[in-house]
Structures are given as C-alpha cells and as structure tokens.
Amino acid sequence: MLFDAHVHIFGRGSWEEDALIAAASRAGVDRIVVSCLGLRTYLANPGLGETEAANRCVRGFVRRHAGFAWGLAYVNPRHGRKGLDALKRDLDAPRIVGVKLWVSCLASDRRVFPVVEEAIARGVPVVQHAWLKTDGSQLAGESTPRDVAELARLYPEATVLMPHLAGNQARGLYEIADFPNVHLDTSGSDPEAGVIEEACRRVGAGRVVFGSDAPGRSFASQIAKVVGSRIGARAKAGILGGNLERLLRGLL
Amino acid sequence: MIIDAFALVGHWPLRPLRDERSPLRWMDRAGIDRALVLPLDAVFRFDALATSEEAVRLTRRSGGRLLPVYPVNPALPGWKERLDRAVRRALPAALALFPSYHLYGLDGPWADELLAEASRLTLPVHLALRLEDPRKQHPLFRARDVSMESALALARRHPDTSLVLLGASAGTRRTARRSSPGNVYVEISGMETLDPPAAAAKAFGIERVLFGTRGPFFAPESARLKLECSTLDARKKRLILFENARRLYRALS
Secondary structure (H helix, E strand, O other): OOEEEEEEOOOOOOOOHHHHHHHHHHOOOOEEEEEOOOOOOOOOOOOHHHHHHHHHHHHHHHHHOOOOEEEEEEOOHHHHHHHHHHHHHHHHOOOEEEEEEOOOOOOOOHHHHHHHHHHHHHOOOEEEOOOOOOOOOOOOOOOOHHHHHHHHHHOOOOOEEEOOOOOOHHHHHHHHOOOOOEEEEOOOOOOEOOHHHHHHHHHOHHHEEOOOOEOOOOHHHHHHHHHOOOOOHHHHHHHHHHHHHHHOOOOO | OOEEEEEEEOOOOOOOOOOOOOOHHHHHHHOOOEEEEEEHHHHHOOOHHHHHHHHHHHHHOOOOOEEEEEEOOOOOOOHHHHHHHHHHHOOOOEEEEOHHHHOOOOOOHHHHHHHHHHHHHOOOEEEEOOOOOHHHOOOOOOOOOOOHHHHHHHHHHOOOOOEEEEOOOHHHHHHHHHHOOOOEEEEOOOOOOOOHHHHHHHHHOHHHEEOOOOEOOEOOHHHHHHHHOOOOOHHHHHHHHHHHHHHHOHHHO
C-alpha cells in the first residue's frame, strides 16, 4: 500500500487534474490525502471566502476520486469564530479526514488553539506546515519545528503531522523528538539520501509517513527517498502506507 | 545500461554522505553501470584541480565503470598549465566549473577562457548551477544558484563546446524553454514536477537530456524511478539512460 499524505490540488480548469492522477498511477500510489491552499495559487493569508472555495474544491475532488483520495480542510485561524464554524462544516463532509494549517500564523499562535481543540474533539489530525529556512525566505507566519513542538507540548492529546522532513533538517528532528504526538511526513525538498534513516533513528520509523508534495514534486522522486533508504522492509512498508493508515484509522 | 553523468565522490563536512570513498556500492544498489565522478572536495578548494588526483586513482580501480571529471577554478592563476599536465597524465571525461563556490561570475573572462580551452581539448564542460537547495544551506556556507540566463549566454558564446548543466530545476526549465542553444545539455537529478524527464525533453530536446543522480547527495534511486515512471517511450528513455551520454563523452567509447 502506497499512501501519500501530502498532495496539493487546485481549482478545476486551472491545473491538470488528470495529469496528477495519471502520474500517481504510474508511480504506484494507491491513496492520497489532498489539500487546496487556493484555487489558482497558494494563498498565505486567505480570506474566509477563499478557504471556503478551496475546501469546496477538495470536497469535489475526493467525491470524484472516492476510494483513492481523502481531503484536509484548509483553515486560516485568523478568521476566528467564523473560520471555526466553516471548519466544522468542512469536517462534517465525507472523506475529509483532517485539518490543514499553512502560514497565516505560527503553530504556537493562540489563534490556532481553537482549531486544534476542534480537531482533538473529532479525533482528526492537524497537518501543520513547517520549514526551517536558512536563506532569509522564511515567511512571517511560517512555522518552524520549534513552533510545532510548542503546539504539541500544549496539546499532547492532539495528533500533529509535520510535513517536509528534509526541509526541517536534522534540527527539526531534535525539536519534535520528545513529543510522540508529532508525526512527520517526507514530502518536499530534494530526494536527499540519508534523511529517512536519520528520522528513523531520532524519532522511530513508526512516526514517519510518506508524502510527496505533488504536483510541485515528482511522485517518483519522493518515493525513491524511502525506497532507496537503508532501513528494514517493515519500516519502509510502514512509512510508505501503514503508518498513515494507522493514523487515519476510523476516518477512511 | 545506465550512465550517470552526475555522480559525486569525496567529503561534505555539512552532513555525512554514504559510501563517500567510492560510488560503486551505491551504483550497484541503484543498478547504475557507469558514472562520471566529480570530486566534491573541489568545492572547498581554490585549487579545485588538485582534487582530481584522488578521483583519478579511484577511477583506475573501477574496471572502467568510473570516469573522472576534472573540476577547474579558472580564476586561479596558472590553471591552464596545471590542467594541461593533468590531462596529459589522464584524460578526463569532462571538465567542471563551480562558479558559485569559487566566487566568479559567468559574465567575467574566466569561464570564457575555460570553455575555449575545453573546445581545444574537445571536452564537454559541466557547469554546477546548484548543489544544494539554498533554503537549506548552512548559513556560514552559502552559494547562490547560477542563473540559467547566464549559463545559456555562456553557451552561446562558445557554440563549439558542449555545456552540461548540473542541478537544473523546474524554474530553470522555464527559462531554457525559451532559448536553449544546441550545445546545452541537462541532467535530471534536480528536476521535479509530475514527469521530470518529459519536461526536460520538452525544454531542451530529447537528445540533450542526460541521466544524472547527484549520488550520494541524493538517493540515486530517484533518477531511476523518475525515468521508469515517465510517459516517455522506451526509445527516448534509452537516449536519456545512456545513448546521449555515449554520443557526448568520447571517453565512454
């Protein structure tokens, strides 16, 4: 089972949906979890109408690809009560299995807390973007692993999925290692050798799930990071699909 | 048959690399038959060519599977004489430039002098556009990407020299699509999106795309899987896997 935790989609007509499905198929991907961060481009601080439109797009996609795709509800915590109400409606929809947080505010921002509390109440994971950039391009509301660790510390009962393993570098592993409620996805960044092995050493293979960051990244390239890693077969199988299935048990 | 145009050997102090002493182990695991090896240590040495001696020793022990690429810093005085001596001792498969690490621009005289010399030696030149994602570089060891525009301009000034772009990515492909001269080649290690080999072929022409892994920096399986999952037909895949390299590098024949 090859289960991709991290795929991006866009509004119909503004991207090649068929090309993504075909590429996933060629790469042997069996299931995907998708989010939409904006109909045409990623929106760092979307308005309420924009997140609603994005999530409608996700609902339509998972409906069209039932049995293959599940979705996350993108939320901007800056919208407060109204955003939370919209999130609740999104999470009521079929095949929406978690919450997506991107860069409108840091994971440790108090405005995120009601969102996380809602996710806990529903037993769904929070996918909290993080990246550790050294070139000055870190966005104002872009979390680092330290921010995610703070959120995990405050909410030990939350299931947090922190994407972009290689983008968060070795330091990211140290930041979240002591928080067993934080899981990692392998999505994005170059297919660096050794990254998977280090993650398994620091946090354990059971906390790592495969993600691609397609269509910006190649399914094949990202799968190869795991397939080419020097870990055991059982650990690989877990990362490629078993661990995510377990995280989403009861939601699929 | 798979020929890797972009394999690395040597040390990278910023993170541990697997099999850093010889690429043959990871090549075997990834099913790669032959590779052009570039010494990583050249990045840290102003006299980059000095690092080729170890690469030559390594290639001599490889039963013909490894071919050396000689890194040159053309901003260092006397490089031509040293290169001439090195080439007389052992002919490389290609020369290589790391302008971001040796701190010169492609619009200055040095890269032009090197390409002119490469033309005289009838050797291709590998130009490193990028080794590492700039977002992840050590803050005290930063190297800017070499722009595709400057690389293509260099290629146009030297139509008799084949220029192989190392580390080209999606953004650079967009530029290349507009105006890539016929002596420019690209390897696929840094290419992403849904079908990287097909996109590279569209931007540069199928006969100018090379198989490259950037191993052991990158998982070499990545380049293989990109090709296996590509929509390109078997003939085009063969061109990328080895036929283009055979045509480009006389050292392979």
